[in-house]
Amino acid sequence: MPELPEVETTRRGIAPHLLGRRVTRLIVRDARLRWPIPEDLGIQIENQTFTAVRRRAKYLLLDIGGGTLISHLGMSGSLRLVPADTPVLKHEHVDIELDSGMTLRYTDPRRFGAMLWQPAGAEHPLLSHLGPEPLSDEFTGERLYQLSRKRSMAVKPFIMDNAVVVGVGNIYATEALFAAGIDPRREAGRISRARYLALAEEIRKVLARAIDSGGTTLRDFIGGDGKPGYFQQELFVYGRAGQLCKLCGTTLSECRLGQRSSVFCRHCQS
Numbered sequence: 598m599p600e601l602p603e604v605e606t607t608r609r610g611i612a613p614h615l616l617g618r619r620v621t622r623l624i625v626r627d628a629r630l631r632w633p634i635p636e637d638l639g640i641q642i643e644n645q646t647f648t649a650v651r652r653r654a655k656y657l658l659l660d661i662g663g664g665t666l667i668s669h670l671g672m673s674g675s676l677r678l679v680p681a682d683t684p685v686l687k688h689e690h691v692d693i694e695l696d697s698g699m700t701l702r703y704t705d706p707r708r709f710g711a712m713l714w715q716p717a718g719a720e721h722p723l724l725s726h727l728g729p730e731p732l733s734d735e736f737t738g739e740r741l742y743q744l745s746r747k748r749s750m751a752v753k754p755f756i757m758d759n760a761v762v763v764g765v766g767n768i769y770a771t772e773a774l775f776a777a778g779i780d781p782r783r784e785a786g787r788i789s790r791a792r793y794l795a796l797a798e799e800i801r802k803v804l805a806r807a808i809d810s811g812g813t814t815l816r817d818f819i820g821g822d823g824k825p826g827y828f829q830q831e832l833f834v835y836g837r838a839g840q841l842c843k844l845c846g847t848t849l850s851e852c853r854l855g856q857r858s859s860v861f862c863r864h865c866q867s
């Protein structure tokens with residue numbers, strides 16, 4: 598599933614090819630994504646020029662004409678640029694043809710993604726209740742500490758709550774808690790300020806590192822056949838249940854928290 602770093606990598610990959618480019622045609626082959634693609638989307642973007650390519654949480658925000666095209670990659674979506682005459686394959690649901698001769702092509706086998714329209718000046722309900730960006734100054738350990746007081750839920754689902762901070766998916770929550778030495782099962786409201794300061798730092802680091810490693814894949818957004826921009830960084834615990842901790846050699850444990858699998862080291866995390 599594309600996580601925040603992949604979405605940011607997508608943004609960086611497609612932005613140079615969209616900015617200042619005019620949309621010549623929108624082709625929707627299948628409008629049935631998580632929500633139907635609005636019928637008037639073509640009217641909104643055809644003959645208009647992209648002026649900004651932004652990101653908020655895992656939403657791509659493409660400013661064009663009198664508003665913003667909001668795109669979400671869902672579970673399996675991807676965006677890449679192809680020459681306009683590139684044959685269309687299965688699951689390639691949307692083409693945005695540009696005056697450069699390139700096409701921004703949206704592929705999504707599971708169709709949990711989204712392509713929506715937001716007129717300028719309005720705030721889409723999907724965006725209105727989101728917490729701060731993890732790499733922004735608004736996200737701090739102090740914020741985690743304050744919001745967690747009197748919360749009895751486990752710390753892992755707490756930091757994965759989009760109202761607390763956006764973009765901390767299962768991989769990054771698992772890895773950041775390991776790096777900070779915090780047991781993912783600990784009650785959020787019982788963790789000290791000092792430990793939250795350390796955890797916020799680790800969340801920033803793990804996401805920044807993932808975004809950096811995505812930078813090496815930027816060329817994959819042009820042409821090609823594959824899925825652009827998905828990458829692996831070195832993982833210490835995520836997906837490694839039953840294997841040995843890379844720091845201490847203890848066999849890694851697994852539990853379920855908030856319906857998600859969580860791997861941790863009983864020795865390194867408390």
Ligand SMILES: [Zn+2]
Nearest residue numbers: 842845862865
């Ligand atoms: Zn360990």
